[in-house]
Amino acid sequence: ASLESYAAQATAAPEQTDAFWMPFTANRQFKKTPRLLASAEGMYYRSTDGREILDGTGGLWCVNAGHARPRIVQAIQQQAATLDFAPTFQMGHPLPFVLAERLAGIAPAGLDHVFFTNSGSESVDTALKIALAYHRVRGEGQRTRLIGREKGYHGVGFGGIAVGGMVNNRKFFGPMLPGVDHLRHTLDLQRNAFNRGLPKHGVELAEDLERLVQLHDASTIAAVIIEPISGSAGVVLPPEGYLKRIREICDKHGILLIFDEVITGFGRVGQAFAAQRFGVTPDLITTAKGLTNGAVPMGAVFASGKIHDAFMHGPEGAIELFHGYTYSGHPLACAAALATLDTYAEENLFQKAIELGGYWEDAIHALKGLPNVIDIRNFGLIGAVELAARPDAPGSRGYEVFSRAFHEQNLMVRCTGDVIALSPPLILNREHIDRIFDRLAATIRATA
Ligand SMILES: Cc1ncc(COP(=O)(O)O)c(CNc2cccc(C(=O)O)c2)c1O
Numbered sequence: 022a023s024l025e026s027y028a029a030q031a032t033a034a035p036e037q038t039d040a041f042w043m044p045f046t047a048n049r050q051f052k053k054t055p056r057l058l059a060s061a062e063g064m065y066y067r068s069t070d071g072r073e074i075l076d077g078t079g080g081l082w083c084v085n086a087g088h089a090r091p092r093i094v095q096a097i098q099q100q101a102a103t104l105d106f107a108p109t110f111q112m113g114h115p116l117p118f119v120l121a122e123r124l125a126g127i128a129p130a131g132l133d134h135v136f137f138t139n140s141g142s143e144s145v146d147t148a149l150k151i152a153l154a155y156h157r158v159r160g161e162g163q164r165t166r167l168i169g170r171e172k173g174y175h176g177v178g179f180g181g182i183a184v185g186g187m188v189n190n191r192k193f194f195g196p197m198l199p200g201v202d203h204l205r206h207t208l209d210l211q212r213n214a215f216n217r218g219l220p221k222h223g224v225e226l227a228e229d230l231e232r233l234v235q236l237h238d239a240s241t242i243a244a245v246i247i248e249p250i251s252g253s254a255g256v257v258l259p260p261e262g263y264l265k266r267i268r269e270i271c272d273k274h275g276i277l278l279i280f281d282e283v284i285t286g287f288g289r290v291g292q293a294f295a296a297q298r299f300g301v302t303p304d305l306i307t308t309a310k311g312l313t314n315g316a317v318p319m320g321a322v323f324a325s326g327k328i329h330d331a332f333m334h335g336p337e338g339a340i341e342l343f344h345g346y347t348y349s350g351h352p353l354a355c356a357a358a359l360a361t362l363d364t365y366a367e368e369n370l371f372q373k374a375i376e377l378g379g380y381w382e383d384a385i386h387a388l389k390g391l392p393n394v395i396d397i398r399n400f401g402l403i404g405a406v407e408l409a410a411r412p413d414a415p416g417s418r419g420y421e422v423f424s425r426a427f428h429e430q431n432l433m434v435r436c437t438g439d440v441i442a443l444s445p446p447l448i449l450n451r452e453h454i455d456r457i458f459d460r461l462a463a464t465i466r467a468t469a
Contacts, residue, residue, distance in 0.1 A: 028059065056427050061088035064446055064453055066433060074427065077443045077457045078435045082252055082284045083315030086364045087448040093316050096360035100353050109137075109350040117350030120358050124321060127293040127362070129302045134329035137350040138320035141283035141309035142176025145246070147322045148305045149180040150344055152244035152277045155328050161275075164243040165200055168233060168276075172206035174253035175246060175281055175307075184246050187254060202237070204229040204245075208257045210407070214396045215389055217382055223260030230270045239274035244305075246279040249295035253284075255440030256398050256405030264301040271304075277328070278303040283320070287311030288365060288447050290401030291374035298401070304328060314361040319354035370447040374401035380451055384458045385443070391465045393418060404443040406461065415439065422461075422468050429467070430460040441465075 036055040043051060057069040064087060066074040079085055086093070100116075107114040121135040136151070138144045149167060156164040169175065169184030176182075182191050183198035186206065191197065205226050213220035230245060249264060251257040271278040280303040285295035287308070292298040294306060305328065309320035332341040348354070365371055374381075378401055385404040386397050396407035408418045416438045423436035435442040445457065 054424065054428070056424075063087045063089070064449055068427075072431050075432050075453070075456055075460065077426075077433055077445050077461070079311075079444050079446045080315045081310070081435070082289075082444045083310035085287050085289065085311040085447045086314045086361055086368075086370060087446040090314065090360075090364055092364055093314055093357055093360040096356040097317060097353055100356035104352045107352055108347075110345060113350075114352060116352055116355035116359070120350075120355045120362075123359065123362055124323070128306070128323050129294060129296045131302065131325050131327075132306060132323040133326055134324040136322040136324065136345075137354075138309070138322065139318045139346055139348050139351070139354070140176065140320050141281075141307065142178045142181050142320075143346060144283065144307035144309055144320035144322050145175040145184075145281060146178040146180040147320075147344060148279050148281075148307045149184065149244065149246070151305065151322065151324060151328065151342070152279065154342060154344075155277065155331055156243050158331050158334070161240070163241060166202065166237055166242045167198070167200065168202045168204065168230065168242065168245040170204045170206055170247060170251075172208065172251060172254035172257055173203070173246070173248060173281075174251055175248075176283070200241075202233050204233070204247075206251075206254070206257055207260055207263060208255070210396050213260075215386065216398070217386060218258075218400055220258055220260045224262040224266060226260070227263050227266035227270065230267060230276075234270070234274050234276075239276065242274065242276050244277040244279055245271060246281055246307075248281045248283075249285050249299060249301075250290065250400055250403060251284075252403065252442060252444065253437060255407065255437045256403055256442055258398055258400055259299070264299050268301045268303075277305065279305040279307065281307045283307060283309045284403075284444070285401075287361075288371035288374060289403060289444065291372065291378060293371055312361070313354055313357040314364070316361070317351070317354040317357040318348075319351065319358055368448070373447040373449075377402065377449070377451070377454065381454055384454045388458065388462055388465065391462060393468075394465065402445060402447060402449075406441045406443075406465070408439040408441065408465070410439045418468060422464050425468060426461060426464040430464050432457065432460040432464070434461065 058066045059069045060067045124135050125133045138147050167184050171186040173186040175185045183201045186203050207223045207226050212222035282294050290298045304325050306323040313319045382399050385399050393409045395409045398405040411418050419436040419439035426432040426434050
């Protein structure tokens with residue numbers, strides 16, 4: 022029989038099974054008002070009920086080049102038919118070597134080595150393990166403490182939730198990793214509400230790191246992990262000077278700095294990485310999402326020569342790092358990533374957040390004064406509109422705007438609590454920006 026697409030084989034209302042346990046979803050509520058996407062192209066999804074949905078979130082912060090780009094599609098198709106899978110444990114195939122070189126070429130200076138994973142969570146766990154092992158191979162194995170931040174999101178691995186700071190991602194899962202501390206977050210609606218771009222207030226919060234050093238002694242601290250801009254907690258921006266100060270304190274005490282750029286990487290803030298936009302170079306960068314335009318799962322950890330070379334000693338026959346995944350450097354993911362990087366380069370998409378950042382800023386801040394809007398935050402092509410929580414049901418207003426936007430305004434946004442977050446594909450133009458915010462404003466007005 023002709024290979025009818027599996028999607029075409031789906032029964033009506035496929036979501037009505039309990040077989041698929043949906044991630045980070047209110048499964049029962051979803052089944053009552055399902056939201057199913059059938060196809061996608063460019064800036065738009067098409068829902069299974071035939072509506073054209075404007076994608077205000079790049080899927081989940083990952084489709085930076087827009088949907089179904091031919092070069093990426095063809096790369097995946099050809100690769101699947103040529104070399105579907107090959108191991109990279111004591112075996113290899115050319116693509117991860119080619120891709121790692123390409124990635125080193127766009128990374129901040131010195132971050133020349135790439136370890137491949139399959140997701141942001143795996144990239145975070147990989148970076149944390151590399152940091153711990155780095156100190157051990159250098160004879161400072163007593164540096165075992167990891168430091169994260171309140172409101173930090175570093176995926177859902179045990180390492181990521183231990184350094185993370187989102188209570189619901191932690192409280193269900195027991196004691197997690199020992200020896201983890203947290204800096205205060207930098208969200209400040211009192212002093213920075215409706216601020217355009219980076220907040221003016223809060224640089225002093227970086228001194229929390231110095232306090233933790235005084236408490237634990239630098240000799241026990243391995244690394245600090247920070248999202249230059251955190252998306253998942255509702256878009257928390259770094260106050261001016263904050264990242265630079267964190268870097269200074271890390272340097273002073275020999276603590277490794279990890280930037281978690283799963284969201285900010287690959288053009289989201291107007292450069293390949295936020296590290297370059299903010300002029301602060303970490304020792305490790307974790308990435309995923311935009312690396313393959315979301316088309317095939319892949320993550321990558323960028324490591325400095327100092328870190329990589331610290332492992333490359335001892336007998337040549339010894340495995341230097343006992344870590345890795347079956348799919349590290351997977352052929353399809355590599356092909357998708359190479360085609361994605363070509364697309365970013367050919368269309369100069371990393372510049373877009375610079376070119377359109379001002380227009381985007383004016384457009385999102387025009388929502389000030391709408392009912393229940395208590396803050397608006399933006400940087401690059403990231404945006405957040407914070408809504409006042411309903412006293413009896415925090416998060417319900419945000420969910421209602423998210424749901425109504427999809428069902429009534431044909432607009433896809435993200436909601437995290439009562440924050441509406443936006444991170445559109447970088448191929449958008451001014452007309453798309455107008456459409457996003459016209460539809461969002463109408464939704465907010467229609468939501469009590
Ligand atoms: C900074 C950061 N680190 C790690 C992860 C985990 O990546 P994986 O999911 O690929 O394991 C993320 C992912 N961030 C993420 C994922 C899904 C939804 C949202 C949202 O804010 O709505 C954010 C992230 O934003």
